[in-house]
Amino acid sequence: MNWPEIVTGLSRYLPILDWGRRYDRSTLINDLVAAAIVTIMLIPQSLAYAMLAGLPPEIGLYASILPIIAYALFGTSRTLAVGPVAVVSLMTLAAASSVAVPGSAEYIAAALILALLSGLILVVMGVLRLGFLGNLLSHPVVSGFITASGIIIATSQLKSILGIGASGEALPELVTTLVENLGDTNMPTLIIGVTSVIFLFWVRKGLKPLLMSLGLAARPADLIAKAGPIAAVAVSTLAVILFDLEAQGVKVVGTIPQSLPPFTVPLIDPALWSQLAGPALLIAVIGFVESVSVAQTLAAKRRQRIDPDQELIGLGAANVAAAFSGGYPVTGGFARSVVNFDAGAETPAAGAFTAIGILIAALLLTPLLYALPIATLAATIIVAVLSLVDLKTPRQIWRFSRPDFAALMTTIVVTLLAGVEPGVVSGVGLSLALYLWRASRPHAAIVGRVPDTEHFRNVKRHSVITDPKVLTIRIDESLTYLNARWLEEFVLEQVAEHPRVRHLILMCSAVNAVDASALESLEAINHRMVDAGVQLHLSEVKGPVMDALQRSPLLEALGGKVFLSQHQAFDELAERNPD
Structure with missing residues (x-):
C-alpha cells in the first residue's frame, strides 16, 4: 500500500488529513476572522455556562480550549463550534449535584468523571458505528426537552438577576424558593440584570436593522449584533468599578486564575462512576443529537456532508480532552456554530484558532473580569436559552400527530416538574411505547x-x-x-x-x-x-x-x-x- 492510500485510509478517522491537504492562505484568513469573532462571543458564554453548571467560571474557559482542538482533529463538520452549552450544563448540574455539593472539590471531580464517561461512551458508539442510536430520541422528545430545559434554565437564573438565593432542579422548587426570597432582592443587582436582559434582547432583534439603516452591509451587521454580549460585559463591569457596586451587594465573578488549563486525572471511584454512568449516557446522547443536528444543517448549506459515526468519535475525543484539562461535558453549540458559519469559517482549524484565543484570554484577560457582575452572565444565559423555547412546534405537532404531541408534552411536563433525567427518560419511553403500539397495529x-x-x-x-x-x-x-x-x-x-x-x-x-x-x-x-x-x-x-x-x-x-x-x-x- 502506497503513501496516498495510507493517508486516504487514515482520513476516515482523522478528517484533518483530508481538509488539511487543501489548506491555503485564503482559507487561513477566513478561519482566523471567524475564530476572532467566535472567541469574543465564547468568553462570556463559557463563564456563564460554567456557573450554570455549578462550577467555577474558569472551568468554562478550560472546557473551551483543548476540547475544541480535539474536535478539530477528529470531527467531520467544517463549521461546528464545540464547547459548553446551556442544556448540557444543566444536565451536568443535575447529575453532579446528586452526588456532591455544587462548587465543592467533590462536585468538580464529579463533573470531570461525567466528561470522561460521556466521552468514552461517545467514542465506543462511534467505533461500533452506532450513530443511528441517536434516532431513539425523536424530534418531539428533543424539542420538548430543550423547550422545558430552556424554561428551567431561565428561571434558575432569576436568582442572579434579583441578587437572591434560590435552589432546585425542577420548576416548582425553583419558583417556590424564588418567591420565598423575593424580599431580599438587591436593587443594584436587579437594575444591572434587567438592563442587561433588555439590552441583549434588543441587540438580538434591533441592532442589526439599525446598523443596516446606517449603511452597514447585512453580514457585518449580523456579526456585530451577535457580539453584543461583550458590550454588556464591558459596560456592566465598568459600572461595578465606577460606582463600587460590589460594596452594595452586587455579586461579581471575582478572581479567576491566570493559567493554562490544568492537567487533571478524573477520580477512579467505581461506586461514583456507577452512580454517574446513567446521567453520562444521557448527556452523551443528548449532546450528540443536538450537535449532529446543527452540523448537518450547516453542512447542507454548503453541500458538504458529515459522518455521524465519526462525529461520535470527534465529540467523544472533545469530552475526554475536557476531562483531562479541567473542563466538563461539552458538545456542539447552535448559536456559536451559526456565528462561526456566518463569519466564514471553512475548516475545523477555525475552532483550533478559537481555542488559542480563549487560551490567551485565560492567561492575560481574566483580571479584567474580576468585577464582572454575575447578573450580566445570568442575563446572557437567559437571552440565549429563551431562544431555545419553541412554542410553535407543539401546535404544529398537535395538528399533525396526536401521539407525537403526547410524547412532546410528556417530556415538557415531566422535565418541568421532576427534572432533566426523568423528563428525557419519560419522553423516550413514551416514544418507544407509541412506536411499538403503532408497529403492532400496522396500516x-x-x-x-x-x-x-x-x-x-x-x-x-x-x-x-x-x-x-x-x-x-x-x-x-x-x-x-x-x-x-x-x-x-x-x-x-x-x-x-x-x-x-x-x-x-x-x-x-x-x-x-x-x-x-x-x-x-x-x-x-x-x-x-x-x-x-x-x-x-x-x-x-x-x-x-x-x-x-x-x-x-x-x-x-x-x-x-x-x-x-x-x-x-x-x-x-x-x-x-x-x-
Whole structure:
C-alpha cells in the first residue's frame, strides 16, 4: 500500500488529513476572522455556562480550549463550534449535584468523571458505528426537552438577576424558593440584570436593522449584533468599578486564575462512576443529537456532508480532552456554530484558532473580569436559552400527530416538574411505547384496481374495480413479532366479511422484512385458508423477503401462487373467476 492510500485510509478517522491537504492562505484568513469573532462571543458564554453548571467560571474557559482542538482533529463538520452549552450544563448540574455539593472539590471531580464517561461512551458508539442510536430520541422528545430545559434554565437564573438565593432542579422548587426570597432582592443587582436582559434582547432583534439603516452591509451587521454580549460585559463591569457596586451587594465573578488549563486525572471511584454512568449516557446522547443536528444543517448549506459515526468519535475525543484539562461535558453549540458559519469559517482549524484565543484570554484577560457582575452572565444565559423555547412546534405537532404531541408534552411536563433525567427518560419511553403500539397495529387496506390503469388503491379512498371472489389486502409495514398476531386476526376478519372470496392476495409491496414470528403467522393463515377453501397468494414480494421465504416451508405449502405484480395477479385470478 502506497503513501496516498495510507493517508486516504487514515482520513476516515482523522478528517484533518483530508481538509488539511487543501489548506491555503485564503482559507487561513477566513478561519482566523471567524475564530476572532467566535472567541469574543465564547468568553462570556463559557463563564456563564460554567456557573450554570455549578462550577467555577474558569472551568468554562478550560472546557473551551483543548476540547475544541480535539474536535478539530477528529470531527467531520467544517463549521461546528464545540464547547459548553446551556442544556448540557444543566444536565451536568443535575447529575453532579446528586452526588456532591455544587462548587465543592467533590462536585468538580464529579463533573470531570461525567466528561470522561460521556466521552468514552461517545467514542465506543462511534467505533461500533452506532450513530443511528441517536434516532431513539425523536424530534418531539428533543424539542420538548430543550423547550422545558430552556424554561428551567431561565428561571434558575432569576436568582442572579434579583441578587437572591434560590435552589432546585425542577420548576416548582425553583419558583417556590424564588418567591420565598423575593424580599431580599438587591436593587443594584436587579437594575444591572434587567438592563442587561433588555439590552441583549434588543441587540438580538434591533441592532442589526439599525446598523443596516446606517449603511452597514447585512453580514457585518449580523456579526456585530451577535457580539453584543461583550458590550454588556464591558459596560456592566465598568459600572461595578465606577460606582463600587460590589460594596452594595452586587455579586461579581471575582478572581479567576491566570493559567493554562490544568492537567487533571478524573477520580477512579467505581461506586461514583456507577452512580454517574446513567446521567453520562444521557448527556452523551443528548449532546450528540443536538450537535449532529446543527452540523448537518450547516453542512447542507454548503453541500458538504458529515459522518455521524465519526462525529461520535470527534465529540467523544472533545469530552475526554475536557476531562483531562479541567473542563466538563461539552458538545456542539447552535448559536456559536451559526456565528462561526456566518463569519466564514471553512475548516475545523477555525475552532483550533478559537481555542488559542480563549487560551490567551485565560492567561492575560481574566483580571479584567474580576468585577464582572454575575447578573450580566445570568442575563446572557437567559437571552440565549429563551431562544431555545419553541412554542410553535407543539401546535404544529398537535395538528399533525396526536401521539407525537403526547410524547412532546410528556417530556415538557415531566422535565418541568421532576427534572432533566426523568423528563428525557419519560419522553423516550413514551416514544418507544407509541412506536411499538403503532408497529403492532400496522396500516393495511383492501385495494382494487383504478380503472384504465395498473395501479391499486384503497377501496375506501378511490373508485376502483374489485372482484367479489378476489380479496386483495395491501400490508403497509414489515411483518414482525410485534404485528404477527394482529395480521392473523385482521386477515381472518376480512375473509369472514367477504363470504364469496375464493382467492386472497396479500400485496407485499411495502413489506421490507418478515421475521420468524410473522412467518409462523403466514403459515397459520395459509392453513386456515386451505381449510376454508380459499387460496392464499402473494404479490409484489421484494427480493430480500423472497430470499427469506424460499428458505422456509411456506412457499411449498402455499395454496396459491407468488405473483410478480398485483396487476398480473388480479388479471389472472379475476379472469379465471368471473363474477
